[in-house]
Amino acid sequence: MTRPVALFFDIFGTVVDWRGSIAREARERFGETFAGEAFADAWRDEYQPAMERVRTGGRGFVKLDVLHRENLDRILPRFGLDRLTEAERADLNLVWHRLDGWPDASLALRRLGVLYRLAPMSNGNISLMVDLARHNHFHWDAILGAELARDYKPKLAVYRSGCDALDLAPERCMMVAAHTSDLVAAKAAGLQTAHVARPDEYGPGKGEAAPSAPVDLAAHDLDHLAELLEC
Amino acid sequence: MTRPVALFFDIFGTVVDWRGSIAREARERFGETFAGEAFADAWRDEYQPAMERVRTGGRGFVKLDVLHRENLDRILPRFGLDRLTEAERADLNLVWHRLDGWPDASLALRRLGVLYRLAPMSNGNISLMVDLARHNHFHWDAILGAELARDYKPKLAVYRSGCDALDLAPERCMMVAAHTSDLVAAKAAGLQTAHVARPDEYGPGKGEAAPSAPVDLAAHDLDHLAELLEC
Numbered sequence: 030m031t032r033p034v035a036l037f038f039d040i041f042g043t044v045v046d047w048r049g050s051i052a053r054e055a056r057e058r059f060g061e062t063f064a065g066e067a068f069a070d071a072w073r074d075e076y077q078p079a080m081e082r083v084r085t086g087g088r089g090f091v092k093l094d095v096l097h098r099e100n101l102d103r104i105l106p107r108f109g110l111d112r113l114t115e116a117e118r119a120d121l122n123l124v125w126h127r128l129d130g131w132p133d134a135s136l137a138l139r140r141l142g143v144l145y146r147l148a149p150m151s152n153g154n155i156s157l158m159v160d161l162a163r164h165n166h167f168h169w170d171a172i173l174g175a176e177l178a179r180d181y182k183p184k185l186a187v188y189r190s191g192c193d194a195l196d197l198a199p200e201r202c203m204m205v206a207a208h209t210s211d212l213v214a215a216k217a218a219g220l221q222t223a224h225v226a227r228p229d230e231y232g233p234g235k236g237e238a239a240p241s242a243p244v245d246l247a248a249h250d251l252d253h254l255a256e257l258l259e260c
Numbered sequence: 261m262t263r264p265v266a267l268f269f270d271i272f273g274t275v276v277d278w279r280g281s282i283a284r285e286a287r288e289r290f291g292e293t294f295a296g297e298a299f300a301d302a303w304r305d306e307y308q309p310a311m312e313r314v315r316t317g318g319r320g321f322v323k324l325d326v327l328h329r330e331n332l333d334r335i336l337p338r339f340g341l342d343r344l345t346e347a348e349r350a351d352l353n354l355v356w357h358r359l360d361g362w363p364d365a366s367l368a369l370r371r372l373g374v375l376y377r378l379a380p381m382s383n384g385n386i387s388l389m390v391d392l393a394r395h396n397h398f399h400w401d402a403i404l405g406a407e408l409a410r411d412y413k414p415k416l417a418v419y420r421s422g423c424d425a426l427d428l429a430p431e432r433c434m435m436v437a438a439h440t441s442d443l444v445a446a447k448a449a450g451l452q453t454a455h456v457a458r459p460d461e462y463g464p465g466k467g468e469a470a471p472s473a474p475v476d477l478a479a480h481d482l483d484h485l486a487e488l489l490e491c
Binding site: 094146154155158159162168169170171172176194195196 | 325385386387389390394399400401402407425426427
């Protein structure tokens with residue numbers, strides 16, 4: 030393995046806990062008995078279909094914030110929340126900008142950043158990444174990903190746009206994700222790949238504890254990745 | 261004046277000392293008697309004409325690194341440097357990635373970053389900005405500017421692409437530059453403007469000691485800007 034120069038991170042699920050964060054905020058807003066996890070899952074279920082229309086050219090590129098908002102409007106009636114005002118919906122939509130990192134994320138990124146260039150390679154838009162970084166004290170070298178590429182992962186052009194932005198051949202970049210599908214695509218784009226186990230991402234035991242396809246590195250968490258990468 | 265949310269920085273001349281840095285490195289490479297400042301000036305003189313072809317549509321967008329390299333090849337014969345190999349030229353071209361900040365820059369940006377989102381709004385490409393940040397310990401929230409917009413300042417779309425990326429109306433963003441022309445364009449795009457005096461940018465006494473058109477703030481340096489912005 031050639032040492033990579035840059036590490037690209039999937040964010041939702043890999044670096045931040047979208048499900049727990051959304052469930053917590055939903056319960057704060059709608060009461061302790063609100064089905065926060067089911068709400069988070071329903072919202073996230075709309076994620077791939079919404080991006081797929083952009084990927085297939087059925088719709089021009091729009092930021093993920095726009096898709097999240099449309100998806101929110103679609104699921105609110107199912108949770109008895111049709112009454113939410115425009116302002117309440119707009120503010121609730123920004124919960125994605127306030128997601129909490131997994132406990133290991135912030136310090137492990139600090140370690141990794143000493144030796145490697147770090148960038149999100151996320152489908153989240155630039156402002157969302159900026160807000161998550163401020164919220165969690167992440168330091169990125171640049172915000173790469175969907176908004177720069179104006180298309181969504183796992184399209185290969187998205188990964189490659191990040192390599193191009195840093196003037197690096199794909200094999201000098203390593204994609205880090207908790208989702209095998211993301212890593213399979215990154216590998217097809219020529220990047221090195223590192224899997225991070227997030228076994229509870231979709232609920233206890235409902236996440237990837239290990240990759241289901243070959244990867245260059247497989248880590249228990251981001252601290253372990255820092256060890257594997259000799260930080 | 262409404263308090264801005266984000267500060268956008270011109271980089272070459274405003275945050276880093278391109279002329280002094282290039283002159284120093286040129287003398288290290290070509291000897292103490294080499295005309296380092298004249299070399300830096302000649303290289304920089306090619307900068308605006310090269311970008312103008314992109315701005316006017318005579319050429320598709322290419323990174324500033326590409327323009328810098330073409331401009332370097334153009335001026336080398338004038339300095340008796342035709343003999344430089346391809347590898348030497350490629351490495352010399354990266355001097356733009358190694359420019360030193362003005363003495364006030366790094367700490368003042370740290371202060372400003374506590375209260376404001378900070379981003380380069382430069383014609384330099386993303387990798388160049390990433391390298392300058394690593395070299396000088398700058399922390400940016402995102403790298404905005406020409407490569408994201410795929411056009412060059414002072415085209416108004418470049419400033420606006422930065423505001424759009426952060427989901428901010430232009431009036432919530434402040435352009436910070438040592439060049440009145442940059443600020444006049446930013447103001448036309450709807451941004452607030454702050455001038456930073458760099459009276460020695462082009463040589464002793466050959467820089468803007470004050471703005472020559474109305475701006476919202478005029479600072480002696482970036483520390484003074486931090487004071488004016490109540491950091």
